[in-house]
Amino acid sequence: MSRIIVLGGHGRVALLLAPLLVARGDEVTSVIRNPDHAADVEKTGARPVVADIEKLGTEEIADLVRGHDAIVWSAGAGGGDAERTYAVDRDAAIRSMDAAEAADVQRYVLVSWLGSKADHGVPQDDPFFAYADAKWAADEHLRGTELDGTILAPGGLTLDEPTGRVRLDPDDRGEVSRADVAAVIAAALSEPSTIGRTIRFGNGTADDSLPIAEALQS
Numbered sequence: 001m002s003r004i005i006v007l008g009g010h011g012r013v014a015l016l017l018a019p020l021l022v023a024r025g026d027e028v029t030s031v032i033r034n035p036d037h038a039a040d041v042e043k044t045g046a047r048p049v050v051a052d053i054e055k056l057g058t059e060e061i062a063d064l065v066r067g068h069d070a071i072v073w074s075a076g077a078g079g080g081d082a083e084r085t086y087a088v089d090r091d092a093a094i095r096s097m098d099a100a101e102a103a104d105v106q107r108y109v110l111v112s113w114l115g116s117k118a119d120h121g122v123p124q125d126d127p128f129f130a131y132a133d134a135k136w137a138a139d140e141h142l143r144g145t146e147l148d149g150t151i152l153a154p155g156g157l158t159l160d161e162p163t164g165r166v167r168l169d170p171d172d173r174g175e176v177s178r179a180d181v182a183a184v185i186a187a188a189l190s191e192p193s194t195i196g197r198t199i200r201f202g203n204g205t206a207d208d209s210l211p212i213a214e215a216l217q218s
Contacts, residue, residue, distance in 0.1 A: 004189065005029040005068040005105075007053055007096060008075025009046065010037040013111065013157070016182035017072070018044035024186070031064065031075075053092045054084075061099035070107035070189055071100050073138075082130035090134035094141045101145060107195075108147045109188055111181070112139050114155040114174045114200050139198070150194045154181045155202035166215050167204030174202025183212050191216050 004021055006014050009030025021028045022045035030046040031053060032038065041048035051064055053075055065071055073096060077088040093110070100108050112135050115121075122132040142149040155174020162179035180203060188194040194216055203209065210218065 001025045001027060002069040002189070003027045003029070003067065004070045004072060005031065005065050006046070006072045006074055007031050008073065009041055009048065010034065011074050011076070013178050013181050013185070014072075014074045015040065015044055016179050017074070017185050018046040020182055020186040021189075022046065029068065053096065054088050056092075056095070058095045058098045058102065061096050062103040065096070065099055065105050066103035068105050070109065071096065071105055072185060072189070073108070073110045074185075079128075079131055082127075085130040086134050088134075089131060090137045093134075093138040097138075097142055097145055097147060097149075100147055106148045107189070108142065108145075108149045109185060110138065110142050110149065110151050111185065112151050112153045112198075114153050114170070114202065116151075116153055148195045150188050150196075151198040152181070152184055152188060153198060153200040154184070155200075157181065158203075160203070163203055163209070165204065165206070165209040165211055166201040167209040168215055168218065169200050170202040170204070172202075174200070176202045180212070184216070187212050187216055193217055 004026050010032045018028050028046035030041045031049050033052045035050045038048040077084045116135040116139050120132045122129045154176045158177050160177040
């Protein structure tokens with residue numbers, strides 16, 4: 001059994017992730033900003049903790065995550081406002097990594113996006129630029145830590161049914177169901193070979209995809 005804390009615990013992916021972890025015997029803490037979401041989290045089998053990651057300092061986040069075996073960053077500002085996007089997707093994410101080191105929580109899984117690269121190609125005057133820029137900064141910070149980090153970079157998220165299969169390094173939009181993203185996170189947490197890697201993925205056909213566990217080991 002592992003003690004896993006999910007930051008951004010009421011997100012659609014996080015709500016699908018928690019029951020997968022609980023079903024295999026993990027103890028899950030889901031951090032949420034809105035206390036009204038606690039009942040939704042409890043239905044997944046996770047323990048809700050109300051805390052606004054955007055406003056917590058590094059020491060406060062360290063107190064929150066201390067004693068856990070792994071952290072999953074699945075939080076996000078949701079786009080729309082550049083200032084808040086930077087505050088959550090970049091600054092709060094980076095503070096959580098620094099907090100993980102301070103609290104000696106070595107395992108850290110960061111949910112990023114498929115296009116997160118230095119040359120992401122999003123123009124600065126595009127409303128999506130803040131997200132692309134913030135995600136790249138967070139990814140790079142994790143790579144510079146001593147944490148056992150994994151960056152998971154899915155393509156466009158859908159509400160499709162899970163397939164249990166993914167295609168690595170897609171050169172298109174890499175659309176992928178949220179349920180499969182949740183399954184990839186769960187598998188990555190227990191697969192040591194994912195440490196130190198950035199894994200870009202989407203769904204695919206039976207001909208060009210692999211079962212999730214096999215894909216993560218390849």
